[in-house]
Amino acid sequence: MVRLEKRPQPSKKWIYLTPIVAVVATMIAGGIMFAILGKDPFEAIRTIFWDPLFNEQFAAYSRPQLLVKAAPLILIAIGLSLGFRAGIWNIGAEGQYIMGAIFGAAVGLAFYPTESWIIFPLMVIAGAIGGLLWAMIPGVLRVYFRTNEILVSLLLVYVAEFILASMSLGLLRNPEGAGFPGSRNFKSYASAHNAELIAGTGMHWGVVAAFIAVIFAYVLLAKHMLGFQIRLTGEAPRAARFGGVNPARLILFCLGTSGALAGLAGLFEVSGPSGQISIDFNVGYGFTAIIVAFLGRLHPVGILLAGLLMALTYIGGELASLMLGIPAAAIQAFQGMLLFFLLAVDVLTNYRVSFGKAEVA
């Protein structure tokens, strides 16, 4: 008989081993799937994990793209992880991401065509405020009316999507766009363009912000009183209450911070890689970031690595589908396997597998 025994302490060894075991398991299971589809499994897996980093034809372009793809995921996931640690569940980062993009873009477009160094910083502030305000709705409702922040934040995503559609068709529509939806493109407006800081590296302000957020979250959780309160509330809510933690303040702080970071991610995306407000601007970073947060075990450094890994599977997956003609659905299934195995193997961190008869305690 196989049984799971709870470990008294999460195993240090398995915390580091699980990601590796999961990746290997994914490669095996995914390889079998690719083989069934009639593709060479070794070539497919090499294309996904190796080519984006080292293929001479693509790597010079796709390596920097890893940062571009990972930055919004990391930025959002860092914000979410603070709340998740304290048991505050912001599921609507996608909506805050959209609102940040709209607020920031609106400020930038309002200045068009003035050129000034002040415009981009103002857009950044507006982006953070946009996300913050959108996250404050579930926050305030929870604090004052005890509504469930999971539902409110999630449903506000759909509201934000409609506002986004309305903005790309109405207020923010490019007046020179011949009636087509979508705003002006920030790539042709230097003062508002979130360009690469060093060309060819993929480093734009959003990537810088993501790194800063990782450091900030690390220091907050490790050294700061507020970080201690967050951890305490998550691990021992009763103790936290007796310990003088103000739950309302904590809720507003966690939702507000995650909202502001999601808003920033939206602003950096709309003014940089995406370039314009359009109906289809959001592609699910806010939801994927939830996975990244848990993949990274709600730890800032873990999130950094998890974000990069997710980005790698996206870009590698694209290459595999392009070069080997693997269907997009198979790539998604492959990504799903990775998450599945990570969570499954994660059991070993907290539980020990034992064989044989149950011992009498």
Added chain:
Amino acid sequence: MLRRTLIATAAAAMALTGTAFADGHAKTKVGFVYVGPVGDGGWTYEHDQGRLAVEEAFGDKVETIFQENVPEGADAERVITQMALSGANIIFTTSFGYMDPTNAVAGKFPDVKFEHATGYKREHPNVSTYSARFYEGRAVQGHIAGKMTKTNKIGYIASFPIPEVIRGINAAYIHAKKVNPDVEFNIVWAYTWFDPAKEADAATALIEQGADVILQHTDSTAPQAAAQKAGNVITFGQASDMGEYAPMPRVSSIIDNWAPYYIDRVKAVMDGTWESKDTWDGIAPGMVEIGEISDAVPADVKAEALALKASISDGSYHVFTGPLKKQDGSDWLADGETADDGTLAGMNFYVEGLTGDIPQ
């Protein structure tokens, strides 16, 4: 400018290996970027049929690659760039939202030809745009719909409020109204090109509100299935024939036939005669086809519809011919006047008689 240099170097390296096709030694590599899955049964499916036709036509001389389900945002630019880096000689980007990314990538790969469907921006000499005059097919649909409806209510599943979709609504409405003055259009905006669940919901809602004809400008067959379930509701195949739902509910269809255009353009690349241009073809050259009108349609209606199609095809009739007014009652086209392509390309208003507002 390092990135530009890197890419330019890569592009130059590619050119060395890639341009050999002129003397027949290397294959011409043709790339396609799709917004939906190739199995959507509609828009993307037909583009993929075009891709297969290119393979068929040139055999060993071409190699085609494609990427499906590419979101219309920042990801598109990366996908197109990777396709260019992989050595593609010509890349077809087949959705409106790829417009800016296509032009951005084209600037970095001057030796690769880019063809963007349904857009209007040609910022570089290596970018062409192409689209089909789907509205010509919509006129034929509108005629059949106006004749066939018993409740006088026609449901319309629209995707995004862009000129192409609005043109289709206007064209269908004008021709339905012509044969049935009591006809009403109920328009639902789905804000998606492909989402079977959403499309089915929209169709069901429209049917519940009394519509017995469903027109769709979305790409899946879900509305067909919903209509079949409801019974006594007719539909039209969109972008593809959707013939598996004939003879009822699907009574006809608009088929996008991209194959001749794709073959033509790939040939031009092979011959070195490719030039940037804007193509907007309709029924006459065969880019828009009307699918078989099924037996569910009475013979006289079918004959009228075919006559309408013939008159559009031979140029004796223009779908937008005055007198026509805009929704707000202001004059648009005088008696006998026909709409110019510029107005049609940027159409952002309803014609008189349509109710509701175009979303803003």
